[in-house]
Amino acid sequence: MSYEKLPLDEFYKTIDELKPQFIQRLKKAIAIPSVSSDENLRPKVVDMAHFLVDELKALGAQDIQLKELGVQPPPVSNPNIKLPPIVLGRFGNDSNKKTILVYGHYDVQPAAKEDGWATEPFEMYHDKSKDILYGRGTTDDKGPVIGWLNVIEAHKKLNLELPVNLLVCFEGMEESGSLGLDELVAKEANEYFKNVDQVTISDNYWLGTTKPVLTYGLRGCNYYQIIIEGPGADLHSGIFGGIIAEPMTDLINVMSKLVDSQGKIQIPGVYDMVAPLTKEEDGLYDDIAFSVEELNAASGSKTSLHNNKKDILKHRWRFPSLSLHGIEGAFSGSGAKTVIPARVVGKFSIRTVPNIESGKLDQLVFDFITKEFEKLQSPNKFKVELIHDGNYWVSDPFNSAFQAASKATQDVWNVVPDFTREGGSIPITLTFEKELGVDVLLLPMGRGDDGAHSINEKLDISNYIQGCKTLGGFLHYYSKT
Amino acid sequence: MSYEKLPLDEFYKTIDELKPQFIQRLKKAIAIPSVSSDENLRPKVVDMAHFLVDELKALGAQDIQLKELGVQPPPVSNPNIKLPPIVLGRFGNDSNKKTILVYGHYDVQPAAKEDGWATEPFEMYHDKSKDILYGRGTTDDKGPVIGWLNVIEAHKKLNLELPVNLLVCFEGMEESGSLGLDELVAKEANEYFKNVDQVTISDNYWLGTTKPVLTYGLRGCNYYQIIIEGPGADLHSGIFGGIIAEPMTDLINVMSKLVDSQGKIQIPGVYDMVAPLTKEEDGLYDDIAFSVEELNAASGSKTSLHNNKKDILKHRWRFPSLSLHGIEGAFSGSGAKTVIPARVVGKFSIRTVPNIESGKLDQLVFDFITKEFEKLQSPNKFKVELIHDGNYWVSDPFNSAFQAASKATQDVWNVVPDFTREGGSIPITLTFEKELGVDVLLLPMGRGDDGAHSINEKLDISNYIQGCKTLGGFLHYYSKT
Structure with a gap:
């Protein structure tokens, strides 16, 4: 010492x-x-x-x-x-x-x-x-x-x-x-x-x-919602399935474009704002006491996206992540309900890190999602908004x-x-x-x-x-x- | 007369x-x-x-x-x-x-x-x-x-x-x-x-x-659910975002592959089973009293996928449709919850018509979804199952x-x-x-x-x-x- x-x-x-x-x-x-x-x-x-x-x-x-x-x-x-x-x-x-x-x-x-x-x-x-x-x-x-x-x-x-x-x-x-x-x-x-x-x-x-x-x-958190509205009220899928544009179809499509199964954010420009990893910083992770096994124990599963301690720590601490949390307004109970939800709100958040500028991130998110929605050529109404942010x-x-x-x-x-x-x-x-x-x-x-x-x-x-x-x-x- | x-x-x-x-x-x-x-x-x-x-x-x-x-x-x-x-x-x-x-x-x-x-x-x-x-x-x-x-x-x-x-x-x-x-x-x-x-x-x-x-x-209805399970319990997206494979990411991805925004089912083989539209049948729709305006009034919106009466009726009556109803286990409330849901169940159904064989349809659905999930190379557990069916x-x-x-x-x-x-x-x-x-x-x-x-x-x-x-x-x- x-x-x-x-x-x-x-x-x-x-x-x-x-x-x-x-x-x-x-x-x-x-x-x-x-x-x-x-x-x-x-x-x-x-x-x-x-x-x-x-x-x-x-x-x-x-x-x-x-x-x-x-x-x-x-x-x-x-x-x-x-x-x-x-x-x-x-x-x-x-x-x-x-x-x-x-x-x-x-x-x-x-x-x-x-x-x-x-x-x-x-x-x-x-x-x-x-x-x-x-x-x-x-x-x-x-x-x-x-x-x-x-x-x-x-x-x-x-x-x-x-x-x-x-x-x-x-x-x-x-x-x-x-x-x-x-x-x-x-x-x-x-x-x-x-x-x-x-x-x-x-x-x-x-x-x-x-x-x-x-x-x-600490990472920050910008929390967003995508609102897609179609019919005036929830409809029956027997009567309306196949003849109206369903808000859920649009929402699921747009949400699927945000992040891939390896956890990589698909919104262009986000990673460009992340502070580069210097050799010095990389070295800091070498001695930290942690392991894949500890992550698995904490998550109660073997679903780690990374096979080594250093990558896990970097992705927890110094890289952004995007999580899809859920959908408000869709059927969420058990069993089988044949509903076409009229208005659905998709929730997701991005964990932010140096040097992501919160406002600039919002703009990237809004632009990307708007473009993806426009590609669908859907007659439904669409909005994306930030509902909460906290800095890193x-x-x-x-x-x-x-x-x-x-x-x-x-x-x-x-x-x-x-x-x-x-x-x-x-x-x-x-x-x-x-x-x-x-x-x-x-x-x-x-x-x-x-x-x-x-x-x-x-x-x-x-x-x-x-x-x-x-x-x-x-x-x-x-x-x- | x-x-x-x-x-x-x-x-x-x-x-x-x-x-x-x-x-x-x-x-x-x-x-x-x-x-x-x-x-x-x-x-x-x-x-x-x-x-x-x-x-x-x-x-x-x-x-x-x-x-x-x-x-x-x-x-x-x-x-x-x-x-x-x-x-x-x-x-x-x-x-x-x-x-x-x-x-x-x-x-x-x-x-x-x-x-x-x-x-x-x-x-x-x-x-x-x-x-x-x-x-x-x-x-x-x-x-x-x-x-x-x-x-x-x-x-x-x-x-x-x-x-x-x-x-x-x-x-x-x-x-x-x-x-x-x-x-x-x-x-x-x-x-x-x-x-x-x-x-x-x-x-x-x-x-x-x-x-x-x-x-x-009448159309029939085969109702399915896709179950994706990862961690042992719901997790906090601050701590686990970016380091584990999230079930929601996988589910949204798979669900997005089922139907497009124009209502076209993307599962190969489904339309092959549909009875061909004969000229005679096509003619049956000519005189039926209905209009796009009536559909709009019923749906309370202008979200019709078809711009003429005949296509609307055919897609309501004699073509199959696929509706995404919702997700069980994900966040479904209002506000912002930073949860990574541990187990999510996606619900969707297909309206069936002549000559779709129910069992064969199930097999096409299972095969397609399984293949789409495998593409993701996710460590999460996956299951797709029929939870209800009724014939046309x-x-x-x-x-x-x-x-x-x-x-x-x-x-x-x-x-x-x-x-x-x-x-x-x-x-x-x-x-x-x-x-x-x-x-x-x-x-x-x-x-x-x-x-x-x-x-x-x-x-x-x-x-x-x-x-x-x-x-x-x-x-x-x-x-x-």
């Missing part, structure tokens, strides 16, 4: 000593079913905010604020239902220190024993044979949120000064679209978040199950935050972390970067097999405890940069 | 005289909401059977039987719910006379004022300005069923002997798959239905709104029943009826033909715009009254053949 180690052994030891307390703290958090998508459980989400406030108070946080976000916009069942508050807190306000803003979310995905959980999802279960904690939110994202509190507790116990000013921002609507968060971040950029030097988010996962990672890139994000893995996180990881795990990207998006990353004008670090705590949105969500205790050490170590290394 | 007229003026006049009673009889029938698909209304369906029994008794029918069909098979809400009975009745048993079996159904489609009806669907409304009867079942199929009873009443009033032995078979599950009917017909073929010479069904409609028709052909039906419009019906029509409407076919299927037609080994005549009463399964279902009084005359006249002309 070629870096100057900081004397953090006492800190790391204290984390180990506090392990029982840390497990208890997480257990309390898991016991609150803060499911943001279930309006009936909204009071529990609010309870969870207050739980965090109490913890922050006990740890000596200053200027704790519960930011109310008002009434939840439709669609809702209860038109008066309030959004859960965002919890803000501060540890230290020393102008000689760097200031780090930590983001996490305290709401969780729905979970019920009947879905197939082996244990009650909101009663954290410690499997002592494997040293794994099971429960909804253990890895997504209560483990990391509580992890930051643990880091502060360890400092307090040691009477060790925090090396940075630490701000926390915990939201309660992440699993339901982060409603209200963008506005709050923009509003607080020059208020509560003034002087922030760096934002750290622990809301993603290792690529695999054995090697820690730091994440420096890519950071510099050699910047001070990533290097500090790398050193902390090496301290704790005795290995240089993999520098990874992800295929999906975490929109809040872009919001913080844009609104605060600072770099963002994605510093995951859990493993790739934690089952964040699935049944039997878990967090290995080693990840939890070593993760706390890494978060704390990161603060110290970052303070020296 | 080049046929020998029978002296039926008194009979026709009597029908006119009984018009008020006939309207009352239909009104009583409409008032019983015999919706077969609504289990809660099942007692009303049974009431409707008893109403018919009472009417038959009053008219002097012999050997009236309520054939119980047992418990309705799943899926049902109430596992003990019984199927409505089939009503059988007989008028006359003279071995010197021909025997005609008349089929109709006494159940109806669901209807509720809230669906957009201008009047209460189960309170027959007589619009006197237009002389139209509105109500659920007026045209489908209570009008024709009551029509047969009216024919008998008119004979009774005139003390005129029925020229044939008349059997009636009225079922109560036609709108819900005719459950139990096939078995009953097979069972009674040599019992109640023994010695039947001819079956007449009045359960379809004129092609348009002005000219009476006799229907001598075509009769001889020059046989004695059609000619008799033509004469009766000319008596009543003063015009030679159009001999038409239909694009859809009426499976019971084939059942009677096969099980009893006799010809079937489709003798419609209502018009093409009656809205059989829609809101504001109606029957013009002229169709009702002239229709009764035609049914009765047909019996007389047929008895002379």
